[in-house]
Amino acid sequence: xxxxxxxxxxxxxxxxxxxxxxxxxxxxxxxxxxxxxxxxxxxxxxxxxxxxxxxxxxxxxxxxxxxxxxxx
Amino acid sequence: xxxxxxxxxxxxxxxxxxxxxxxxxxxxxxxxxxxxxxxxxxxxxxxxxxxxxxxxxxxxxxxxxxxxxxxx
DNA sequence: CCACATTTGTCCGTATGTATC
DNA sequence: AGATACATACGGACAAATGTG
Numbered sequence: 776x777x778x779x780x781x782x783x784x785x786x787x788x789x790x791x792x793x794x795x796x797x798x799x800x801x802x803x804x805x806x807x808x809x810x811x812x813x814x815x816x817x818x819x820x821x822x823x824x825x826x827x828x829x830x831x832x833x834x835x836x837x838x839x840x841x842x843x844x845x846x847x
Numbered sequence: 848x849x850x851x852x853x854x855x856x857x858x859x860x861x862x863x864x865x866x867x868x869x870x871x872x873x874x875x876x877x878x879x880x881x882x883x884x885x886x887x888x889x890x891x892x893x894x895x896x897x898x899x900x901x902x903x904x905x906x907x908x909x910x911x912x913x914x915x916x917x918x919x
Numbered sequence: 920c921c922a923c924a925t926t927t928g929t930c931c932g933t934a935t936g937t938a939t940c
Numbered sequence: 941a942g943a944t945a946c947a948t949a950c951g952g953a954c955a956a957a958t959g960t961g
Contacts, residue, residue, distance in 0.1 A: 780948055806926060817950045823898060825927085830899055838927045839958030852929060878945065889931045894947085910946045911939030921961100928956075933949100940944075 781816045782823035789828060793844060800846035804834065807842075853888045857896035860886075862905065865916060872918035876906065879914075 779787075792798040805813060810821045825842060828834045836842045851859075864870040877885065882893045897914060900906045908914045 782948080808926085819949060819951080822928085823895075823948090826895060826898065827902055830902065836927055837958080838956055839925070841926065854929085880945085891930060891932080895929090897946085908946055909939080910937055911944070913939095913945070923960085925958080925960100926956100927958100929954085931951105931953080933951090935950100936946105936948080938944100938946080940942100 781814065781820040782827070785810065785814055785816075785821060785824035786827050789824070790833065793833070798844050800844050802844045804842040804844070853886065853892040854895035854899070857882065857886055857888075857893060858899050861896070861900060865905070870916050872916050874916045876914040876916070 789798070789804070798804070804810070807818060807821050807825070810824075811818055814820070825834070825836060829836055833845060834842050835845045861870070861876070870876070876882070879890060879893050879897070882896075883890055886893070897906065897908060901908055905917060906914050907917045
C-alpha cells in the first residue's frame with residue numbers, strides 16, 4: 776500500500792510549493808482545467824485535492840475568480 | 848454561503864452522532880450504498896464526506912470491511 | 920442592464936482495483 | 941471462487957459568482 780493516489784500527490788505538491796516559497800499567500804493557483812493537464816489527471820482528482828486543501832484552510836476558492844493561497 | 852452542500856451535511860451529521868454518543872469509537876458506519884439511500888444523495892456526496900472525515904482523522908476506512916469511527 | 924465567457928462548486932453515474940469474508 | 945465493500949479514477953452536467961463588453 777505504498778501507492779499514493781493522484782489527488783494526494785497534488786495536495787502534497789502544492790503544499791511543497793508553498794513551503795518552498797514558490798507559492799506565497801495571495802497567489803493564484805492555475806485553473807482546475809490547467810491542473811488537470813499539468814498533472815495528467817481528471818477533474819475529479821484535482822477537485823478532491825482542492826476539497827482537501829480548502830478544508831485544511833490552505834487555499835480559498837472563489838467562483839468566477841480562481842483558487843488562491845490563503846494568507847496566514 | 849447560507850447553503851450547505853450535501854457532503855458537508857453528512858460530515859456534520861456524523862460528527863454530531865459521535866458527539867451525541869450515538870456513534871462510539873470502533874462502531875461501524877453504514878455502507879456507502881446505505882448512506883446514499885439514507886441521505887438521498889449520490890455516491891459522490893457520500894464519498895466526499897468520507898474523504899473529509901478520513902482526512903480529519905475522525906473515521907477510518909478499510910477495503911472489504913467498512914468505515915469505522917476512530918478511537919480517541 | 921444584459922449577454923457572454925470564464926472559473927469554481929456541487930452533483931450524478933460508472934468503471935476498475937483491492938481487500939475482506 | 942464468489943460476494944461484499946471501500947478507494948481511486950474518469951467523464952460529464954448544471955448552478956453560482958465574477959469580469960468584460
